[in-house]
Amino acid sequence: MNADPDRVITAARSWLGTPYHDQASLRCVGCDCLGLARGIWREVVGPEPFPIPPYSRDWGETGPCEVLAEGARRMMPEIAPSEAGPGALVLFRMMPRAIAKHVGILIGPDNFLHAYERLGVIEEPLTPSWRRRIAFAFLFPQR
Numbered sequence: 001m002n003a004d005p006d007r008v009i010t011a012a013r014s015w016l017g018t019p020y021h022d023q024a025s026l027r028c029v030g031c032d033c034l035g036l037a038r039g040i041w042r043e044v045v046g047p048e049p050f051p052i053p054p055y056s057r058d059w060g061e062t063g064p065c066e067v068l069a070e071g072a073r074r075m076m077p078e079i080a081p082s083e084a085g086p087g088a089l090v091l092f093r094m095m096p097r098a099i100a101k102h103v104g105i106l107i108g109p110d111n112f113l114h115a116y117e118r119l120g121v122i123e124e125p126l127t128p129s130w131r132r133r134i135a136f137a138f139l140f141p142q143r
Contacts, residue, residue: 003044003140005087011043012105012113018121033103033115069136076138084137091136100135
């Protein structure tokens with residue numbers, strides 16, 4: 001069973017305005033994009049199932065392993081990006097041939113929320129440029 005999308009969206013929006021801070025996950029204090037997803041998980045699902053190892057900020061990182069997607073698969077149902085709707089967690093591939101390294105939450109059919117360096121947690125339009133970068137999509141499970 002999956003979490004209620006409205007509950008995911010409400011939790012996500014409660015992080016709006018949180019400053020950007022690499023590898024942090026504290027609402028109103030600081031988070032990065034993965035920290036935002038982790039905080040939503042704690043609110044919607046419960047305690048995090050495993051510790052997150054340190055990770056690089058390099059959006060151009062390449063390699064044979066989609067580390068972020070594989071981690072999400074361990075705890076969340078995967079769906080096709082074309083099926084992702086409000087409340088879904090999406091992973092973005094920021095550069096061609098790079099691994100997916102950015103995370104957002106779909107808020108509506110045409111907007112999403114994410115933590116962005118220098119801007120913190122913001123909601124913005126899911127423009128064609130953002131939409132074509134979506135590489136993976138997942139649903140939050142029910143508590």
